[in-house]
Amino acid sequence: MSGHKLLKLWSSGRSRWRLHEGISRCGKACYSSCIPKVCIVGSGPAGFYTAQHIIKARQDVDVDIYERLPVPFGLVRFGVAPDHPEVKNVINTFTQTAKHSRCSFYGNVNVGKDVSVDELQQAYHAVVLSYGAEGNRSMGVPGEDLAGVYSAKDFVGWYNGLPNCRELSPDLSCETAVILGQGNVALDVARILLSPIDSLKKTDITQPALEALAESQVCRVLIVGRRGPMQIACTIKELREMVNLPGTRPEMVATDFEGVAEALKDVPRPRKRLTELMLKTALEKPGEKEQERRNKASRVWGFRFFRSPIEVLADPSQNKIAGIRLAVNKLEGSGEGVQAVLTGEEEDVPCGLVVSSIGYKSLSIDPSVPFDSHKAIVPNIMGRVQQAAGLYCSGWLKTGPTGVIATTMNNSFDTARSLMEDMDSGMLDLSAAKPGSQSISVLLEKRGVKPVTFSDWEKIDNVEMTRGEASGKPREKLLNVEEMLQVART
Numbered sequence: 001m002s003g004h005k006l007l008k009l010w011s012s013g014r015s016r017w018r019l020h021e022g023i024s025r026c027g028k029a030c031y032s033s034c035i036p037k038v039c040i041v042g043s044g045p046a047g048f049y050t051a052q053h054i055i056k057a058r059q060d061v062d063v064d065i066y067e068r069l070p071v072p073f074g075l076v077r078f079g080v081a082p083d084h085p086e087v088k089n090v091i092n093t094f095t096q097t098a099k100h101s102r103c104s105f106y107g108n109v110n111v112g113k114d115v116s117v118d119e120l121q122q123a124y125h126a127v128v129l130s131y132g133a134e135g136n137r138s139m140g141v142p143g144e145d146l147a148g149v150y151s152a153k154d155f156v157g158w159y160n161g162l163p164n165c166r167e168l169s170p171d172l173s174c175e176t177a178v179i180l181g182q183g184n185v186a187l188d189v190a191r192i193l194l195s196p197i198d199s200l201k202k203t204d205i206t207q208p209a210l211e212a213l214a215e216s217q218v219c220r221v222l223i224v225g226r227r228g229p230m231q232i233a234c235t236i237k238e239l240r241e242m243v244n245l246p247g248t249r250p251e252m253v254a255t256d257f258e259g260v261a262e263a264l265k266d267v268p269r270p271r272k273r274l275t276e277l278m279l280k281t282a283l284e285k286p287g288e289k290e291q292e293r294r295n296k297a298s299r300v301w302g303f304r305f306f307r308s309p310i311e312v313l314a315d316p317s318q319n320k321i322a323g324i325r326l327a328v329n330k331l332e333g334s335g336e337g338v339q340a341v342l343t344g345e346e347e348d349v350p351c352g353l354v355v356s357s358i359g360y361k362s363l364s365i366d367p368s369v370p371f372d373s374h375k376a377i378v379p380n381i382m383g384r385v386q387q388a389a390g391l392y393c394s395g396w397l398k399t400g401p402t403g404v405i406a407t408t409m410n411n412s413f414d415t416a417r418s419l420m421e422d423m424d425s426g427m428l429d430l431s432a433a434k435p436g437s438q439s440i441s442v443l444l445e446k447r448g449v450k451p452v453t454f455s456d457w458e459k460i461d462n463v464e465m466t467r468g469e470a471s472g473k474p475r476e477k478l479l480n481v482e483e484m485l486q487v488a489r490t
Helices: 045-057 074-078 085-098 117-123 152-160 184-194 207-214 236-243 260-266 269-283 288-296 405-425 437-446 454-470 481-488
Strands: 005-009 016-020 037-041 062-066 103-106 126-129 149-151 176-180 220-224 248-250 299-304 307-314 321-332 339-350 353-356 391-393
Touching: 037 045, 037 117, 045 062, 045 074, 045 085, 045 405, 074 085, 074 152, 085 103, 103 437, 103 454, 117 126, 117 437, 126 405, 149 152, 152 184, 152 207, 152 353, 176 184, 176 339, 184 220, 184 236, 184 299, 236 248, 236 269, 248 288, 260 269, 307 339, 321 353, 391 405, 454 481
Parallel strands: 037 062, 037 126, 062 103, 126 391, 149 353, 176 220, 176 353, 220 299, 248 299
Antiparallel strands: 005 016, 307 321, 321 339
16 A cells, blocks of 8 residues: 555544555654644635645645534625625535545534633644634714614624524614615625515525515615725625616715716726726716616615714614714825815714624634734734744734635635645644644533534535525525524434
């Protein structure tokens, strides 16, 4: 068998032993204790892309992925809009990684609570933190705690089936909704609020959200940003979807676009195309067919630029929202350094729903891990956590919540490369045997924690798809952890 790898997988806990060409680094027979063991915390895009790159680049590394929920895929499952199924196709790639002989998935394990990062570091040669951004950036204005004000993260979590958002039950009995922020998530929320219910019925949106949206009275959505059209954060795909959304028409303020056409000659092509589409939508007289479509529209959406929230206004009972007070801004500076500056003017917008889409933020899960609370990231250089040998980070925890899935892929590949460079250079000590999941499994068992394996997740997956099939949907998601665990353990 020389020249070949002997591989045996034990079904219990997916323990492994291997003989790599019969020789270890020290020239003796080598069992699994000599194999480098890497632990990844978080099973969203950052976690899976980090695992994928390590497994493809090295033939001698075991990777274990730990996830707080019983289900994998993070924001691909809970963040990507239900009407964007093509974006969720990355799940197929992640599934291949999870089923690789050198990769194991352990769901229902809350790192920082069920097991500490220090305990993971004792069990593994390297630990990669890839758990994303679970927190919300606060608006920091009076009234933001009133009923009717939601973070985009929670609102998206509600219609996408995130277990801790299932009780959100937003009041959609108002006519006007205001979304603060103009990135892709803001446009996702606007689109879901205004989409024809028949088109949503064919998606994996949750049944409670579908029922609430079917009864929704929201017919006008304003998407508010503190700067101007040239600084808008969404991409052209999302804008085009809004422009073409059936049953809706755009409602813009022409003066917001003064001087924009003249400034276009100096901007990069993607920004130019995006701005041209906005200008066309806002200012150009539509063709006959488009005019006819707009005339029939019962719902309205529009951008409002140069506006910042200063107060959420309460109704007379002081219990729920009646509107939002916006400061009027002007821009100072140029290029990337342009700043929104207050003019002293204010305006009140009556509304019954406010969704704050001004960004997600990462949280610290373990006091032993360095954390920059101002930037809401783990301080790192190329994914290497500073002052913490053997500890790495990838995804939004590394960079802050920016970019699309492809951005996260590249930043995760970079972290994986840093880790492998450290293995090759000796900066990461591989001489000592590490037990990996064997010792962590023992710890978790003592603490009454029963992990969910990837084959357990596939049971959940099958149940969801079967339930969805019955109502013409790709899947009907299980909405609480207890039900997920019940299915996983049958």
